[in-house]
Amino acid sequence: xxxxxxxxxxxxxxxxxxxxxxxxxxxxxxxxxxxxxxxxxxxxxxxxxxxxxxxxxxxxxxxxxxxxxxxxxxxxxxxxxxxxxxxxxxxxxxxxxxxxxxxxxxxxxxxxxxxxxxxxxxxxxxxxxxxxxxxxxxxxxxxxxxxxxxxxxx
Amino acid sequence: xxxxxxxxxxxxxxxxxxxxxxxxxxxxxxxxxxxxxxxxxxxxxxxxxxxxxxxxxxxxxxxxxxxxxxxxxxxxxxxxxxxxxxxxxxxxxxxxxxxxxxxxxxxxxxxxxxxxxxxxxxxxxxxxxxxxxxxxxxxxxxxxxxxxxxxxxxxxxxxxxxxxxxxxxxxxxxxxxxxxxxxxxxxxxxxxxxxxxxxxxxxxxxxxxxxxxxxxxxxxxxxxxxxxxxxxxxxxxxxxxxxxxxxxxxxxxxxxxxxxxxxxx
Numbered sequence: 001x002x003x004x005x006x007x008x009x010x011x012x013x014x015x016x017x018x019x020x021x022x023x024x025x026x027x028x029x030x031x032x033x034x035x036x037x038x039x040x041x042x043x044x045x046x047x048x049x050x051x052x053x054x055x056x057x058x059x060x061x062x063x064x065x066x067x068x069x070x071x072x073x074x075x076x077x078x079x080x081x082x083x084x085x086x087x088x089x090x091x092x093x094x095x096x097x098x099x100x101x102x103x104x105x106x107x108x109x110x111x112x113x114x115x116x117x118x119x120x121x122x123x124x125x126x127x128x129x130x131x132x133x134x135x136x137x138x139x140x141x142x143x144x145x146x147x148x149x150x151x152x153x154x
Numbered sequence: 155x156x157x158x159x160x161x162x163x164x165x166x167x168x169x170x171x172x173x174x175x176x177x178x179x180x181x182x183x184x185x186x187x188x189x190x191x192x193x194x195x196x197x198x199x200x201x202x203x204x205x206x207x208x209x210x211x212x213x214x215x216x217x218x219x220x221x222x223x224x225x226x227x228x229x230x231x232x233x234x235x236x237x238x239x240x241x242x243x244x245x246x247x248x249x250x251x252x253x254x255x256x257x258x259x260x261x262x263x264x265x266x267x268x269x270x271x272x273x274x275x276x277x278x279x280x281x282x283x284x285x286x287x288x289x290x291x292x293x294x295x296x297x298x299x300x301x302x303x304x305x306x307x308x309x310x311x312x313x314x315x316x317x318x319x320x321x322x323x324x325x326x327x328x329x330x331x332x333x334x335x336x337x338x339x340x341x342x343x344x345x346x347x348x349x350x351x352x353x354x355x356x357x358x359x360x361x362x363x364x365x366x367x368x369x370x371x372x373x374x375x376x377x378x379x380x381x382x383x384x385x386x387x388x389x390x391x392x393x394x395x396x397x398x399x400x401x402x403x404x405x406x407x408x409x410x411x412x413x414x415x416x417x418x419x
Contacts, residue, residue, distance in 0.1 A: 080165075084169065098298075101290075101294070102182070102187055103182070104177055104179075104180065104181050104182055105177055107176075107181035107182070107185065107187075108173055108174075108176035108177040108179070108181060109173055109176075111176050111181075112169060112172040112173045112176055115172060116169060116172075140161060140165070141158065141161035141162055141164075141165045144157055144158040144161060145158050145162070147158075148155065148158060
């Protein structure tokens, strides 16, 4: 049901300006897989998945439009996740090592972070599958942001 | 461009909205965090107090206990503090000291009462310790100094009596973090003002004992573990400046005198 919801409201399948080739679809899909794998490795340290996505972004900067577009979308979504995850991470650290205590605010924040991370995870998996098939997927907010940042060279 | 900005704002609002609405749920209660913490604190308080009870002599004078109780009750009612939370014990010891243990155990040494020139001085120190209890400084410091896992293992009986003794000793003989001390001092002045007790003698007490260099100095635990007494006395005077008002003594003069003589015996 969650996925259906995302499909209808948060994620839009749109026509891309051209039909991506098989190779392009594979690389674009990998940019999402990259952040997925990094989430698993980097769960305790939120910076790891950002670094992985950045590396992938820079190595594909000169690639085709379709690949660049999806690398950018993966990167900027990671950036905002980094922000909320880092706050959660350092909040936890300060509870363990300083005289901060667990409060209702803290628990609510962590639950919100988990919810947003889950939503991002679902969106990432879905998009990785779709882009692999060469289908162009634009996320709510991040899609239009990517359209501003990432322009076709032609 | 405009659409992107609006979507961005909505996304941000969505996050904060989720957070805000989740704070409306009492997670501490649902996850039983507070309950678990309270239970640990309760057990620790009893353990430490038992450790003191075994090694030290408790003053059983009913008059003395009742007099101190009058002071504490007065402070609690004027500051809306749960009186039941604070458990007073008087120990016959020649160290000028008072300290707080977990779960609201407040321990006052007889020498502190004897060396207070007036009841306001004693009330000041009591308020300072109540502030430590109310601001949860005891548990915070324990968790920081020896760690939650050791504390929990103590309550389950795996701690060993030596560790309990050592920790109890630490609580009685070493001070809290400088910031926590200042916080407790300021809070104490608030308590005193609300209870209509002049905070000036409290600051005088700090001054006097920090200046005192005769042989009693070695017994001045409360002062030596609370560094920079002069500085503290100064900010207490500074903080109370705009709070001058009519002060009312808690105990009658006779009661105060009799308390001292009872303690002497």
